[in-house]
Amino acid sequence: MNLLLLGVLLALVAVAYQLGLKKSRQLAGAGNSSVSLHSRPGYYGALVAIWCGIPAFLILALWNILEPVFLNQAIFNQVPTAVLSSLDEASRTVLLERVQAIASGFGVTDSAMPYELKAAAEYAQMAKIGEYAKFAVVICVALIGLIVAQKKISQKYRARNRVEITIRVGLALCSGVAILTTIGIVMSMLSEALHFFHFVSPRTFFFGTEWNPGFSSTGSADGSYGLLPLLWGTLMVSAIALLVSIPVGLMVAIYLAEYASSRLRAWAKPTIEILAGIPTIVYGVFALMVIGPFFKYLGAIVGLDINATSALTAGFVMGIMIIPFVSSLSDDIITQVPQTLRDGSLGLGATHSETIRRVVLPAALPGIIGAFLLATSRAIGETMIVVLAAGNSPLLNVNPLQAVSTVTVTIVNQLTGDTDFASPQALVAFALGLTLFVITLCLNVVALYIVRKYREQYE
Structure with missing residues (x-):
């Protein structure tokens, strides 16, 4: 009806x-x-x-x-x-x-x-x-x-005035929904995280070096809840992913925007963006069945002990997945730089590469920083690839060739199964989620500072 x-x-x-x-x-x-x-x-x-x-x-x-x-x-x-x-x-x-x-x-x-x-x-x-x-x-x-x-x-x-007022009110309501949704998510995580800190002290959680939560039927906080192994694993996998995606993605964007012919660009850019449409579970299976054994084989050739499931495997495949985010956004920003800036630089005797390095890239810096930020947030929040390819080993290990665990994987582990939702074993997932939110917020603040400091403004 x-x-x-x-x-x-x-x-x-x-x-x-x-x-x-x-x-x-x-x-x-x-x-x-x-x-x-x-x-x-x-x-x-x-x-x-x-x-x-x-x-x-x-x-x-x-x-x-x-x-x-x-x-x-x-x-x-x-x-x-x-x-x-x-x-x-x-x-x-x-x-x-x-x-x-x-x-x-x-x-x-x-x-x-x-x-x-x-x-x-x-x-x-x-x-x-x-x-x-x-x-x-x-x-x-x-x-x-x-x-x-x-x-x-x-x-x-005055029909136009009435219609435009209605449209402005509708847009304001939509903005309010987005803001209220964000506030609701933060408040829900914060309330449950505070409930978790009644069982485990914040000092033990944020500075603990051991992660081994015990599943107790009595609702007590048995085991160890140290965040540092998970945080280190998250940063290690994300750093490897960014080392793969940022240089490759930026070079792809520069080539497509400045060097490639229109015919090559017409089919190359959509082909690269297909990578963004592949489900992350497919990347995870690819990492587990192809990349991991391949790295293990290469390690055996050169005499290194590389686990098939490791931070290197998860970070490398995650970097491949993030390349379209960096290249597509950076390409769009670079192509928006006014052609008059390029013409002026070339007219003064600069080469094409010097024009790109000293004129185009500084002018496109805010957008490129935004692309890097999106890639970083995507890497930190990724789950399925690290579930299958990182090894799920919550140990404080600085070796990227060994298995690690990340914050997102642990959130999935803690919220699945028959654990009581009010127990510390489940509530810790909200503390981990709140930690990821704060990390992402800090990344946004740093990126905004860099953009404001180094932004090039033109008339």
Whole structure:
């Protein structure tokens, strides 16, 4: 029913736009000249569509939010008070699911109680009435909005101002949603991390050199929760990935933007960007089955003990995956540098390579720093490649040829399985996530400082 109602409402909005457009053109007179109108005809059509659609959509959203509350209350009203008072929150949820299953016709595996059958009948009846009432109310509100907006249309009506105000409010709300989502994520991680620090002291967590969490059924913080082995493994794998991706990606971007012909660029850039569309699990399998054994074989030839699953394997494959992020963004920024800067440098006698090094790259530095930052954040937050290729060995080991573990892998390990969500073994994942957030924030601050210090500004 919701899909049908949404379709009808969208059709009404389209009709409202056409009606507003038609009336405005009639007011414009012969030749549809908009000189006599305050706004162009399209603004009048958009105004009628807004009046028709926005109030109806808001009522539909509010109805869908509140409807389950009233339906659930209707179910509880049919349950005897003695039975309802004996149920905890989980049992009430089970009761609601049983009644809804009976009302839907699927039924339950065991025999239903009489009050459950009565509640299911009441639930089905109210749900059916609610669907028809919702359809009628939403469509009526849409039609009323259409009629009111149609009557407001006149030659002097400031339709453009109203539409632009509505658009600005919509953009502000979208920005607010993004900001509130970020605040919600940070606050949820912070609250659970503080709960974890009731079990383990921050000093032990941030400066501990051993990671060996014990899985206790009593909810106690058994084992060791030292962050340093995980943090070191994350930084080591990320550094290897950046050593692979940044030089290669930047050189690819410079070649495509400054040296490659348009024909070569037309097929080379999309081909490189295909790497960004490959799922990370595929990279992980590739690292585990191809790159790891290959590095182990090379190590045996030169007399080095290289694990098939190691920081080197994970970092190398991760660097290959990140190359498109660096090259594509850097290429876009380099091509945006004004051609007049290149012409002026060449006219003064500089060579092509000197122009690139001393003119183009400084001018494109802010965008290139942004590409490097994106690559760094991508490397720090990667999970599947290091799950399969790093070895998952949380030891404080400076040798990149040996197995390591990272913060993201540990978060996955701690939140999977049958561990109690309120136990320190699970809550530590939020402390690790908060640590990654702070690291990323510091990277953004450093990048902003570098950009402001070395940015080249041109008229």
